Amino acid sequence: MTDMASLMEDRAAAKVISGNLRKPVDWDSPKISRQIKKRYAAERRFKMYGLSAIAIALLALAVLTYSIGSKGYTAFFQTYVQVEVFFDPAQIDPDGTGDPAVIGKANFDGLIKESLRKRFPEVTDRRSKRDMYDIISGGASYDLRERVMENPSLIGQTRKVWMISGDDFDMLNKGYISADVDEGDRRLNDEEISWYHALQADGAVEKQFHTRFFTNGDSREPELAGIWGAAVGSLYTLAVTLALSFPIGVLAAVYLEEFAPRNRFTTIVEVNINNLAAVPSIVFGLLGLEVYLNVMHLPRSAPVVGGLTLALMTLPTIIIAARAAIKAVPPSIRQAALGLGASPVQTVTHHVLPLAMPGILTGTIIGMAQALGETAPLLMIGMVAFIVDIPGSALDPATVLPVQIYLWADSPERAFVEKTSAAIMVLLGFLVLMNGFAVYLRKKFERKW
Template sequence: MRDLTLTTSDQLKKRHAKETRFQWYGRIAILISLSFLVFMFVAIFFRGAGAFQQTKIGLDINFDQTLIDPTGTGDPEIIANANFKPLITKSLAQAFPEVTGRSETRALYKLISSGSVFELGNMVKENPELIGTSQKIWVTATSEVDLYMKGKIDETISQDLRRLKDRDIAWVKQLQESGVIKRKFNTALFNNGDSREPEMAGILGAALGSFFSLLVCFLISFPLGILTAVYLEEYAKKNRITDLIEVNINNLAAVPSIVFGLLGLSIFLNFFNLPRSTPLVGGIVLALMTLPTIIIASRSILRSVPNSIRDAALGLGASKTQTTFHHVVPLALPGMLTGTILGMARALGETAPLLMIGMVAFIVDIPKGVTDVATSLPVQIFLWADSPEKGFVERTSAAIIVLLIFLVLMNLLAVYLRRKLERRW
């Protein structure tokens, strides 16, 4: 008799156990990688969240004309060059009448950021009618006071090991009691360039530097990459030379980015004498770095356009160029654009090649064009992470948050464009 039973065998149990085990391996792997990601985001967020607020001290400032513009000319140049420090010291003297003596008053003044002078100056420059009036102005406190307000200074350790002394803390408490010390949204972080004072340092300069670099990078790498891909895929004959080019493009994609930086240094700076530390050179170097990625992505997209479309157009008597630009490229364009944006996102996070061409300098001014000296966001993060001042710790994380937001936005744009432009029919 033949055995026709379908009931459980020993093998089946084993097979099921194996399957279950394998599924769990996969789940655990995903869990581990996800937990790393979550850990990273949580850590960065908690460190950086504080930097979006900045402690301000409310002072009654008398914009005394004799101190700002003694002759009453109203000349903006005189106002710009005026010394605003006495305005703050006078106001402090009013608020703390009991503080006398040179060293005491100097210590009191040190609660206020040295950048406040410029803040007042800009305020008066924009509103000259302030001169002669008395206003309550929220000036920026130093990062030491800021850290104290955020509970990041341990009062129990000896004051010799602290920059903020017991006396300073007493003053801050006094200000707290009278309600003139507050944490406000940190506008400096988004409006300023780099600074030696953590409370005055901002990422606008670095963000614009990144923006200009990426602009140059896009303008160079997108047309070059797409034309190369279209030529290699649609026109070039398959022979040794194109094989060699293809191999080399693949190799270039794997070249460490710092090598592109060295190339930029020796060719664009030393040979062509392009301006050092500028987004122009940074963009060119980043373009060289992203080109292979864009070419490879574009070629694979072009390859995925079905040959039947080419046949259809050629069979109708369309020329090679008409076939390519009426049918193949429009079909491939969304994919090529996506590839380019992803390449750009990689370039945005790139630091190493920019170090080689001098975009790693301490730059306070906000760049206004591609030929102004600038840094970039990742380089700014690197610079801040390297700074000894404690106030830069949270700003480093804040800059990372901003960089991550830009990266996520670019990736979302890529996904959106692909969904939006892709022809489903």
């Protein structure tokens, strides 16, 4: 009863207090309207902050896109020069055998030089001649050879042939070399520029779509260098990374979220996974160098090693994303399944994983995109080598897109500047594609509640 009494007292006290509070509020007082004005101003300000943040981000994106695009788009076109070529039987097939082996070994380079000498007969000086030969790329002789191999009837004829130009000539045609600069400060002297004007007057200079850029491997000659080798290398590397990090990451996340007991050991594991996500990628590169190359003696510069190293790097990303996605599955679904007599594994595979899949896939693709753009760890395991051949398997030496960009950015030739930007565009294109794929997967697997 004493409880009852004290309760009554409390109530009485509460009544007194609330009585004191009940002073009528003047909602039209200047103080209150000032407050309202202030609140509106604060809301407007906040909106402005948000809008300006978005504006800054968009501006940065626009500047980036413009600077890369404006520098790089010219790399998708290449200057070609038309020269009259006499397919001299004495040079190509002196005995008239028609044997492809003989034709294949012929000196097509000499043929091109001969044609140039014929086009500019006034050039006699040894040095000037050498400059003149640079108008046409060294790669043009392969084109010519292929042409003759395909069509041996050309031998003995004279044809006008479009041939890929050398990089300096290409730069001049694209306007990157200005004739106004003092002769000693530019790559081409006045004589070379005069040849250009002469050829142009003939209509023998034109820009064509540069398919080589998408089909060739790397080269010392900018006009012959292509992105395909690096793209294939990236593809193999990512395939290895995905094949390793996705199953391991998802299984680790499932175990940690659904099965692991909560104890000190799992806490330590969790903390360390989160720490691993923040470890600089170069450290993973060093680890890869030591473990995969020095201890396991896997092939140097190979995508398989790159993939293994990048898998280490993407694992924490995937585990964290997968755990978050699994955690987001409502516990009521697990209870429903368990309550029906589904085993824990059935609960996970039938219900939790399918529901968590969009999140897991998004995290995985973000991890993959990160791996696609990663350079530092691959430098450590030798994927920075100059590789001309297109890799045929994950064990062949290869390079990857970002390393290719790094290599080209480091090259002295003026023509590699546009190649670098173009390669960045290709890399960004891949990233956009991957992110688009992530959005598509999320939309496809998303379940409405």
